């Protein structure tokens with residue numbers, strides 16, 4: 001950790017505690033994307049911080065058992081309670097709300113609401129995120145990628161936009177000086193939608209003689225999606241049930257009978273692609289320069305696939321055997 005000891009605010013000779021900060025758009029995104037890896041790092045003693053950008057006020061009630069007027073009237077409160085439970089299951093040490101309203105889909109009324117994430121002035125949203133980054137001091141940040149044609153939700157697109165800008169601004173003392181001393185995270189990752197996992201789930205349904213929830217339209221969508229560049233694949237087999245358990249905590253958002261999430265027996269589901277896939281997008285050098293990883297560096301598009309988001313950030317020998 002010598003690398004970081006010379007940064008402002010660090011105590012010379014004392015390694016900074018490891019911190020992972022993820023940015024998600026709505027309550028439940030933290031459960032469907034990367035929950036297993038957050039559970040893994042939490043178990044290793046890494047401080048885990050979730051920034052949730054909106055309250056998910058525009059979510060529909062997708063669990064038929066809870067589709068009642070009472071639930072609809074309390075939906076915003078319920079989604080906060082569900083998020084608290086899901087993040088407890090996953091092992092987030094901190095949950096910070098960025099404070100915006102769910103924007104709904106493009107063109108909807110909610111999208112024009114001045115309190116929505118979509119309408120937030122860019123500088124304001126970036127400043128809020130920079131302020132959290134400078135306080136939490138993560139070495140690793142996780143946001144969404146720029147390729148979102150499969151699900152172009154305005155709030156998800158904004159997570160990408162402000163996530164990249166905040167990563168670049170947090171370490172620059174001249175940007176947003178009023179929100180704390182500069183702190184430069186070392187690595188910025190994008191969570192990647194795993195087409196491979198969904199294909200394998202589909203094949204497993206057929207193999208077991210079950211009806212697959214993935215119809216021809218779904219499968220065509222997979223073919224159309226540009227295969228994401230996976231630079232980093234984190235083995236989450238020890239935490240493979242976390243995603244399902246965390247999703248169930250979002251009781252209004254997830255039908256426990258949904259074949260999409262729960263159609264396969266858990267012991268089968270557990271064995272299918274037990275990895276969280278990421279793309280390493282930006283790396284900050286010791287001199288503060290920020291850029292994409294080198295083509296053939298670990299985490300570069302042609303380099304060896306990383307197995308740890310903290311690779312290169314912590315001494316290699318502390319990686320293996322950290323989880324008992």
Ligand SMILES: [Zn+2]
Pocket residue numbers: 025026029153156
């Ligand atoms: Zn979302």
